Amino acid sequence: MIISGALLGGGVGLGIWITLRAINPRPAPLGQALAALERRPHVAAGDLQSDSLERHVGRAARRLVGTLGADLDRYEPDLRVLERTAARHALDKLVGALGGLAMPLLVWTGLGVTGIRLPIAGILGLSVAAAVAGWILPDHALAEQADRRRKAFRHALSSYLDLVNVIIAGGGGIQTALYTAAEAGDGWAFAAIRRSLDRARLTQRSPWDTFADLSDDLGVPELAELAAAVSLAGTHGARIRSSLAAKADTLRGHQVAETEAAAESATERMTIPVAVLLFGFLVFVAYPAVQQITTVSGPAGP
Numbered sequence: 477m478i479i480s481g482a483l484l485g486g487g488v489g490l491g492i493w494i495t496l497r498a499i500n501p502r503p504a505p506l507g508q509a510l511a512a513l514e515r516r517p518h519v520a521a522g523d524l525q526s527d528s529l530e531r532h533v534g535r536a537a538r539r540l541v542g543t544l545g546a547d548l549d550r551y552e553p554d555l556r557v558l559e560r561t562a563a564r565h566a567l568d569k570l571v572g573a574l575g576g577l578a579m580p581l582l583v584w585t586g587l588g589v590t591g592i593r594l595p596i597a598g599i600l601g602l603s604v605a606a607a608v609a610g611w612i613l614p615d616h617a618l619a620e621q622a623d624r625r626r627k628a629f630r631h632a633l634s635s636y637l638d639l640v641n642v643i644i645a646g647g648g649g650i651q652t653a654l655y656t657a658a659e660a661g662d663g664w665a666f667a668a669i670r671r672s673l674d675r676a677r678l679t680q681r682s683p684w685d686t687f688a689d690l691s692d693d694l695g696v697p698e699l700a701e702l703a704a705a706v707s708l709a710g711t712h713g714a715r716i717r718s719s720l721a722a723k724a725d726t727l728r729g730h731q732v733a734e735t736e737a738a739a740e741s742a743t744e745r746m747t748i749p750v751a752v753l754l755f756g757f758l759v760f761v762a763y764p765a766v767q768q769i770t771t772v773s774g775p776a777g778p
Contacts, residue, residue, distance in 0.1 A: 534563030541566040551615070553695040554622035557629075559664070568614040576610030577603050625664075626696055627734065632665035633698060634727035637720045644717045654683055668694070682707075698727060 541548065546569065548562040555562060580602040584594055639657035648656065658670045668690060676686040684703040691699035705719045 534561065534567050537567040537570050538563045541569055551618060553693075554618050557622045557625050557694050558618070560618075565614060565618060569611055572610030572614055573607045574610075576606030576608070579603075580606055622695075626694065627731075628663075629665045629668070629694060629696055630698060630727055631731060632661065632663060633669075633696075633702075634724050634731065636661060636666065636669060637702075637724035637727070641717055641721050641724065644720075650716055651683075698723070 538548065546566075548566060551562065551565060555565060580599050584596075584599045587594060636657055639660055640653045643653035643656055644650065655673055658666055658673055660666075661669075672686045672690045673683055675681075676683045679686075684706050687699045688703040691697060691703070702720075702723050705723060706716055
């Protein structure tokens with residue numbers, strides 16, 4: 477009891493110290509503040525509808541996660557793809573860690589009420605391991621979701637380029653084809669393309685330059701390659717059309733390759749349960765024969 481009380485008291489004291497550090501954070505370094513000012517503003521769709529309490533909780537969670545030593549800036553590309561803020565990701569990490577820490581303790585308390593006693597040292601070790609897992613799991617989920625969304629954007633980009641080619645082939649101009657094709661599609665990918673085109677129109681820039689900026693924001697290099705290819709093609713309509721068609725074919729080739737690789741991986745994973753089932757069947761069939769052989773060939777009685 478003395479050891480468990482000391483551990484619980486130390487944990488409470490550490491939590492109070494971390495909370496005070498989060499409430500009164502140290503000022504950011506000058507280099508970090510300047511880098512934040514140089515970034516292009518990005519506001520997630522959910523932030524415009526969130527109330528002040530949610531924003532304050534998210535900011536406090538981000539400060540607390542920063543106090544614990546986590547670098548949220550390295551997740552910025554994935555967060556931009558998912559239109560999610562760093563404060564929301566920090567809150568997910570804290571909730572996962574606290575949930576993992578509390579779950580084994582709650583189970584231990586419930587078992588103690590029923591009269592089942594488990595060693596407190598093992599429960600504390602399990603709580604720490606679950607807290608670490610809950611802290612890391614949101615990072616892996618974020619990377620997986622961002623990867624799926626980038627694949628969806630590549631698929632939408634190939635469809636968009638096909639629409640642009642069709643409009644150009646029908647006699648439309650480059651600018652008309654770009655804007656008309658963007659208005660023809662739904663979903664977040666086409667919405668991102670429309671925002672990029674609107675930014676190009678308002679800032680009097682080339683659409684290909686804003687596509688290169690969008691490539692940096694989303695982490696999709698195919699957009700930057702498209703912008704570079706079209707910039708090299710110049711202003712001639714036939715050359716731009718051929719560049720767009722070639723890029724669309726390349727994107728479709730990559731999608732086919734990724735689909736085939738995913739299918740092969742799924743096929744390989746399907747062999748594992750079949751092998752386990754076959755092994756269990758063989759054990760079930762062979763066990764009576766082995767049992768009978770060992771019984772017959774056993775030592776005879778006196």
